[in-house]
Amino acid sequence: NPAAGKAVRRYRLGVMGGTFDPIHHGHLVAASEVASRFDLDEVVFVPTGVPWQKKGRNVSPGEDRYLMTVIATASNPRFTVSRVDIDRPGDTYTVDTLKDLRAERGADTDFFFITGADALAKILTWRGADELFDLAHFVGVTRPGVELNSPAVAHLPKDKITLMEVPALAISSTAIRERVARGEPAWYLVPDGIVQYMAKVDLYRPGPENLSATR
Ligand code: ATP
């Protein structure tokens, strides 16, 4: 039996959650860097449903954010997109995301949740935070202007978290929405297909119902 004594390699799945309104090269570089460093087989991007932390502004429809995520990841054979969060009614909590993906993927998969250092610092305030560490290893990536060694992170279990520097891309979805609203270019901050999709469905342009989306 050639398989005897050979440890079966467990599948290594990265999970990148986000509002992705719109997805940009910061997200893509972070996912790519973590995939390389942790030898991930796949990174699944999971656009949020109703982003409960962002209730102050109008968030673009889930279907648009989902399609932009598909467009941006289509060329990478290791990148996929999941609908678990946009198809689940109600607010999105990371604990539900991870449970749904675990149920879908089975027990032979190790999970790596990829998140920006800003989001990681808030992890203790997430619902079910204590449970999260049983569901996944957490990878906090740098983003410009956010200190990795924040006091909040120092309290978290060290064996469950890796902090990692990725090439600093001073890109945020907020800045892209503001640029588009001002008629400035978004080329090279997001994949070409995202520039084209934003124009096609008229996302972020100033208009009676879009104005609040940029504030
Ligand atoms: P917004 O400005 O609307 O908050 P965002 O650019 O922060 O958008 P999100 O969808 O909120 O994008 O981010 C999803 C995840 O990606 C978060 O964990 C966030 O910290 C991380 N992230 C966002 N931008 C970068 C970047 N430039 N480099 C590394 N990580 C990033």
Ligand code: MG
């Ligand atoms: Mg953000």
